[in-house]
Amino acid sequence: MRIRLDLAYDGTHFRGWARQPGLRTVQGTLEEALARVLGGEARLVVAGRTDAGVHASGQVAHLDLDETQARRLLESHARPGAASDPVARLAARVRGVLGAYADLTVRTTTRATEGFDARFSAVWRRYEYRIADRATGYDPLERHRTTTVRADLDANQMDAAARSLTGLHDFAAYCKPREEATTIRTLLEFDWHRDGQGVLVANVKADAFCHSMVRALVGACVAVGEGRLDVDDAATIRDGLERVPDVKVLAARGLTLTEVGYPADDLLAARADQTRARRDLE
Numbered sequence: 001m002r003i004r005l006d007l008a009y010d011g012t013h014f015r016g017w018a019r020q021p022g023l024r025t026v027q028g029t030l031e032e033a034l035a036r037v038l039g040g041e042a043r044l045v046v047a048g049r050t051d052a053g054v055h056a057s058g059q060v061a062h063l064d065l066d067e068t069q070a071r072r073l074l075e076s077h078a079r080p081g082a083a084s085d086p087v088a089r090l091a092a093r094v095r096g097v098l099g100a101y102a103d104l105t106v107r108t109t110t111r112a113t114e115g116f117d118a119r120f121s122a123v124w125r126r127y128e129y130r131i132a133d134r135a136t137g138y139d140p141l142e143r144h145r146t147t148t149v150r151a152d153l154d155a156n157q158m159d160a161a162a163r164s165l166t167g168l169h170d171f172a173a174y175c176k177p178r179e180e181a182t183t184i185r186t187l188l189e190f191d192w193h194r195d196g197q198g199v200l201v202a203n204v205k206a207d208a209f210c211h212s213m214v215r216a217l218v219g220a221c222v223a224v225g226e227g228r229l230d231v232d233d234a235a236t237i238r239d240g241l242e243r244v245p246d247v248k249v250l251a252a253r254g255l256t257l258t259e260v261g262y263p264a265d266d267l268l269a270a271r272a273d274q275t276r277a278r279r280d281l282e
Contacts, residue, residue, distance in 0.1 A: 053252030115269025147254035153225035
C-alpha cells in the first residue's frame, strides 16, 4: 500500500530534508513518528529535498507500507472512536506523536493513486522567496521566513530581470555544481511583487531545481534591485554558464516550497517512467 502525505514545516531548526546521522532533519523526524504509529521501518520519498533552513507549506511525500504495517493501519479502523477511513486518520495519529506546536505537520494522508510517485511523477515545483528591504522595515514576527536586505530595492527592475530568465536553459551559473548532475532546467515562472505589508515576494516555478538555484536567482535579482547589475545582466550571466561573484546565494530563511504539481491520474505512471529514464540518461 502506497500512502501520499501532504506536509508543512518550519525549516529553521532542521538540517534540511534528508536523514543524516546525529542531525535533526525533516525526513528523520517524520520517519521516526511514522514508525511509532505503524511499527517497523518507515522510508519516505519526497517531491523536493529542501536544504537546511528552507521551509515548506506544500511539500509532498509518499510511503510504501509492508504487509504488516498495512494490516496494522487497517485494523486501527476497528478501534472505538476511530475515523471511518484509517488512511486519512493516519495524519492525525502522526500529528499526535509530533506533539502540540510542532515545527512539522502532516496535513493529510491519502491512499496514493495507481502510478503515483511523489518525486518522479511531479511535473513542477513552486517556491516563494520573501525579502524585507528598507522600505518594508523589519518585523520580528516574520524573521524566520523573511530575509532582510538593508537597501532600497526596485521591485519593477527585479521583476523585469526575473521574467527575462524564464524558459529552457542551462542554469549552471545559478547552481552549486554536483558531479554528473545536469543544470538544464525549464523555468516556467519567475516574477516579483510587494505584498500588503510591502514585503517583496518572488514566485518561482520550474520543472525541477538544481542545488541552491532559487536562492541564486533571487540573489541576481537583488543585485539588479540595488542597481549593482542591469536587468539584461541576469540573462547574460546565465548564458555565460559560470558562477560570478556579483550573484550571492541568499539565506535559506526566506525560501518556502509552496506547491508541487502532478499530471492527471492516468498520466502519473507514464510521467514517473519518463522522469526516471531522463535521470538515468543524465
